[in-house]
Amino acid sequence: MRGTLYIVAAPSGAGKSSIVNAVLARDPNIRLSISFTSRAPRPGERHAEHYHFVEAAEFERMVEAGDFFEHARVHGDWKGTARQSVEPQLAAGNDVLLEIDWQGARQVRAKVPGAVSVFILPPSRDALEQRMRARGQDSEAVIARRIAAAREEMSHYGEFDYVIVNEHFDTAVDEMCAIFTASRLRREAQVARHGRLISQLLAGESA
Known part of the structure; x- marks a missing residue:
């Protein structure tokens, strides 16, 4: 059974990497592509x-x-x-997660139509700016450019299957885990995974 490719994108400062790391710690069945x-x-x-x-x-x-x-x-x-x-992992039946931007996500969806995509939004523009400033690594000019870039990035949220608002971190992690669980329970995936069981259950005369 081929693995599922998951795409996670977000503007800088939305907390994507922290959420992804928490999800990976909880779900050992997903491999992160570096x-x-x-x-x-x-x-x-x-x-x-x-x-x-x-x-x-x-x-x-x-x-x-x-x-x-x-x-x-x-x-x-x-x-x-x-x-x-990516490709050898999927062929081996492993789920793979990509942390990429909307441009890369668009390329991936064209190659892998069955990929499941998630976009993470901040709870407000103020929160996004505060998170950028909290890093303490960038000048005002750099922060201004990142805010403008984040606005452009967020305008592409409609291209994704799921949207998570990272207002409360633990809730956002739970929601992403729920997306992965629901994806694995799709009919097509379950038929591929449990085809023999389904055939056995349906074999013979009904009671």
Whole structure:
């Protein structure tokens, strides 16, 4: 049985990574795909754990070689998902989660129509700005650009299957777990998973 591909996108500052990490800790059946990026690591980020950090020239070489499942330029830097991180996992029956932006999500949906996509929204614009400032890493000019970029990102929420508003963190985590559970219980998935049982239940004369 082929695995399910999950897409999670959100504007910067919406709490996506924190929610995803909490969900992964709770659900061992989902594998996180680690994206490649050409930007420099931020304080606390580690190579091959948060991202695969590569030079822009190396990223572009990988694009030319067709190594990426999806890729896009985000805030002036390249981000992408390697084919090797997704296709073999799905073929082996493992569920894979992609943390990507709306551009990458659009590419993925075109390649994998059965992918399940989730968009995370902040509870307010004030909350979004406060979370950006709480990082304490960016100048006012950078924050202004990120707010404008977040507005553009959020305008694409309608392209996703599910929308979560991250007002209360624990609730948002519960809601994402519920989406994954419901996806696995879809009729098509259950028939593939329990086809023999269903055949046995329906065999012979009815009582």
